[in-house]
Amino acid sequence: MPDLGAAMRVKLGVFVATLRDNGFVAGLAETRDALVILSGAASTRPSRLRPAWRALFCSRQSDWQKFDEIFDAYWLKRGMKSATLLSGSPQKAPAGLKAVSSGARGLGDIQNADHVRRGEDVETTDTGRSRRDGASRTELLSRTDFRHMTQPEDLAEAHELAQRLAKGMRARITRRMRAARTGERLDLRRTIHKSISHGGTPLELVHRRRKEKPLRLVVLLDASGSMSLYSAVFLRFMHGVLDAFREAEAFVFHTRLIHISPALRERDPQRAVERMSLMAEGTGGGTRIGECLATFNRWHAKRCIHSHTCVMIVSDGYDTGPADNLGTEMQAMRRRCRRIAWLNPMIGWQDYAPEAAGMKAALPFIDLFAPAHNLESLKALEPYLARI
Structure with missing residues (x-):
């Protein structure tokens, strides 16, 4: 040498x-x-x-x-x-x-130094902001509670990040494969693991193949007054979900249930939100979760849900109707789908406990009870969805 x-x-x-x-x-x-x-x-x-x-x-x-x-x-x-x-x-x-x-x-x-210090020779974007500053701002927005975003530029950037997050999640989840005796690719990690019992000789080959039935995602968003600080960001997330997930349906509910999938399938996010606002008249008022879930189970569940469906409900759990109705409808929905994930923005608040009667009635039928107050909490959903 x-x-x-x-x-x-x-x-x-x-x-x-x-x-x-x-x-x-x-x-x-x-x-x-x-x-x-x-x-x-x-x-x-x-x-x-x-x-x-x-x-x-x-x-x-x-x-x-x-x-x-x-x-x-x-x-x-x-x-x-x-x-x-x-x-x-x-x-x-x-x-x-x-x-x-x-x-x-x-x-x-190449004219370079051996040691690169922070703050020197950092690439800048077209807006004049360095890439490092852009990454730091993105990290800060990802950890910020949606209700604390008051500046229009922060909200606009959070909307874009939520949409990109949804598209990225779909791209990664659809590429995941499962182990099989025969398949399109060889699973080297599992093959090497099985070869240990044979002294390192790979006698048992493990392959990988795509899942036969893709994940279907059904999102039901609470658009009542108590959720107004969160619903705008979630609408952009739902737009990214429907734009990226072929097997997806979206609904909003308050005192009634509205199917908004046709509106959110618009390519332009702003136009999609405008179409949805025309359809969802009455948002920002009270909420009747039990009655809206009854409407979903009666008129939409048979078409939207199959054995590989995850129903994602985004709500704070405050129901003005009888709590028993909500429990009954949650039980009926649980029998149809694979998983129910309830995302409650208030879980991210300090000292929160699910004391609302409607939330208590729904908890026994929920597979995942998780926060949804910032972008990081949405990103944490990906490993859970990938395992379904």
């Missing part, structure tokens, strides 16, 4: 330390293999070195998601997200790794 020089070996050592600081499992063996790759033809340009090192250092999905960002920040001096940690002391930029042909560049020819 050709001698790379002390400066480049130190630089590589600091890069490996940076990976360890960000949760990578990288030791002496990986560092030695990285030196071998660095002394070969892959070092002529970053586009060849990055995938080689990515395959070497990344052993988990989270590693694959972070590696490109750390590599670009360290070796190419490009912007990075604020959540990524960089460590190591500044070193003098070493000479080029090896001679290259005209028009090609080695890593040493």
Whole structure:
């Protein structure tokens, strides 16, 4: 192996330390293999070195998601997200790794520093805001309770984030597969696990195939006055759900039930909300959850629900009707569907307890009772839906 020089070996050592600081499992063996790759033809340009090192250092999905960002920040001096940690002391930029042909560049020819500090050379967007600031703002909005968003620009950005979140959830959930004896792909993880009992010989092959019956999602949103601070964001989330989930239906309810799926299937979100507002006359008043669920069970359940359906009810549980009616209708719905998830924004409030009579009557028939007061709580639904 050709001698790379002390400066480049130190630089590589600091890069490996940076990976360890960000949760990578990288030791002496990986560092030695990285030196071998660095002394070969892959070092002529970053586009060849990055995938080689990515395959070497990344052993988990989270590693694959972070590696490109750390590599670009360290070796190419490009912007990075604020959540990524960089460590190591500044070193003098070493000479080029090896001679290259005209028009090609080695890593040493790129004018970069060994240590990337926060706040320096960060890429900016068209609006003049840095990508790091944009990521920080997104994280802040994701943790902010919807009722505390008072600025119009914050609400507009939360609406867009909710819609993108819904589309991303659908894309990831539909790509999930289940284990099977025969299938489209080989499940390496389960195959290796089964080979342990045979001394490491993969005698039993495990395959993966798509789920035969896709998940169907039915969303019922409480549009009463007590939910007015949350319903606007949830409408955008529901628009993203119906735009991305082919197997989905949406309803809003207050004193009556309204089917809004045709309106929310509009491609333009603003036009969809305007159409829905014309249909949902009477929003912002009282709520009769039991009567609305009775309407759903009688006129819509047979068409909307099958054995692989998750019914998602978004409500604070305050019902002006008899609590017994709500319990009866929840029991009837539970017999039809696979899961019932009740999202209550008040769970995210301090010292909340489900004391409302309607909420108590519904709890025995709920599979998931979860908060829904910010975008992070919506994002937490994805693992649950993926297991159905």
